[in-house]
Amino acid sequence: MLFAKVRKNIGERVRKELLHREVLSANYKVKTDNHFVYFPVTRKINLHGVHYITIVVEPQKKKPKSVVEYLEEKYGKTTTQQLTKSFDIVGDIAIVELPERLAHFDSKVAEAVIAIHPNIKVVAKKLGAMSGEFRVRPMKVIYGENRTETIHRENDCLMKVDVARAYFSVRLSTERMRIATLVREGENVLVMFSGVAPFALVIAKRKPHTKIVCIELNEVAVQYANENVKLNKFYNIENICGDVKDVIPERFLNWADRVVMPLPKTSNEFLDVAFKAAKNGAMIHLYHIGDFENAEELIHKVAKENNASVNITGHHIVRPYAPRLDQICVDFVVRKKNQ
Ligand SMILES: C[S@@+](CC[C@H](N)C(=O)[O-])C[C@H]1O[C@@H](n2cnc3c(N)ncnc32)[C@H](O)[C@@H]1O
Structure with a gap:
């Protein structure tokens, strides 16, 4: 050279x-x-x-910039193509997905994750799909400390969660901020299916003069939600452990200025109770898997059953859910006819 x-x-x-x-x-x-x-x-x-x-010298080795680059460099493109392309980082835990037939690659993927993200302390592998009422998935730690609990920082809030025992998605952070921006000071906000309370935390951070009620069925998630309220020192969030179909009729009929419904897979089963929680003029954010026409048809149907009408103010794709299938959100205002 x-x-x-x-x-x-x-x-x-x-x-x-x-x-x-x-x-x-x-x-x-x-x-x-x-x-x-x-x-x-x-x-x-x-x-x-x-x-x-x-001078005779070896060219400088370029440092890989991503996990995929790292794996490609070490094991070649063909093998890497079958490995994980995307993974989530929750706090100091990386959650990876690997096909079962490539189980022998566990430690190599973990090594690549740590090489690129030195702050990661645990690499956990998904052992199946999200399932059951609680929307949790089994996981196995394949590297590092044997734990699935961590504290994640998002939108200036701390979110403590056990990723194997309660639902949590880092991919909804933009959506949480969008809702928090729409909330007005003084509102009563009802977060149905609240998990460890990420929506409530982001709203409370942006709009401290609101009253936020969270309803969640999974006891473990509610424990974390309570811890998160303390961790962030928010005093306007109440976490309730229970089924929205029981809690709303008991305590929150015509209570909410805004209802958030982040249970997209079975949202249709709960729209009726969301209408019941909404005040006249309230805004509902319905999350749904499928297309807009389908969701809006459902909204009009349930509105009619509740002697109400709706004004749909917006809809958007929140994130891809499966090939050719999206998670969407429809925002609408409820007009109750007899009020
Ligand atoms: C998709 S997760 C969303 C959690 C949280 N909102 C978030 O964004 O991280 C749905 C949550 O709804 C809860 N859930 C399911 N059915 C419920 C019901 N009938 N009443 C209250 N919570 C319910 C599950 O336990 C789960 O934590």
Whole structure:
């Protein structure tokens, strides 16, 4: 490789000139000895005080920038294609997905994750799909401390969660901020299916003069929700453990200025009770898996059954759910006819 040899005292000036004239090579390391600096260059140019010499050197290795790059470099593209492409980071836990037939790659994927993200303390592997009423999935720790509990920071809030015992998705952070921005000070906000209370926390952070009620069936999630309220020192969130179909008729009929419904898979079963919780003029945010027409048809049907009408103010795709299937959100205002 060709190197420009210069005395140390003019090294910086020459480096800038080589850079400016676009001859400095990024593929080789700059070398030094007691008196000289040696800059790798792509060709000779006339510069005062510069001599050119050839040194035999190995090109510099580029550091991989992602887990995929790291794995590709070590194990080749073909193998890597079958491995995980995306993974989630919750606090200091990385959650990866690996096909069963590639189980022998567990430790290699974990090694790649740690190499790229040195702050990760635990790598956990998904052992199945999210299932059951609580929407949790089994997991196995494949690297690091044997725990699935962590504290995640999102939208300036701390969120403590056990990712194997309660639902939590980092992919909803933008949506949580969108809702928090829409909330007005003074509102009563009802978060159905509240999990460890991420929606409530982000709302409370942005709009402290609100009353937020969270209803969640999973006792473990409610324990974390209570811890999160303390952790963030928010005093306007009440967490209730129970079924929305029981709790709302008992305590929250015509109570809410805003209802958030983050249970997209079976939202249709709970829209009726959301209407009952809504005040006249309240806004409901319905999450749904499917298309807008389908969701809006459902909204009009349930509105009619509740002697109400609706004004749909917006809809959007929240995130892809499966190939050609999205999680969507429809926002609408409820008008109750007899009020
Ligand atoms: C998709 S998760 C959403 C959790 C949380 N809102 C979040 O964004 O992280 C749905 C949650 O609804 C809860 N759930 C399911 N059926 C329920 C019901 N009938 N009443 C109250 N909570 C329920 C589950 O336990 C689960 O935690």
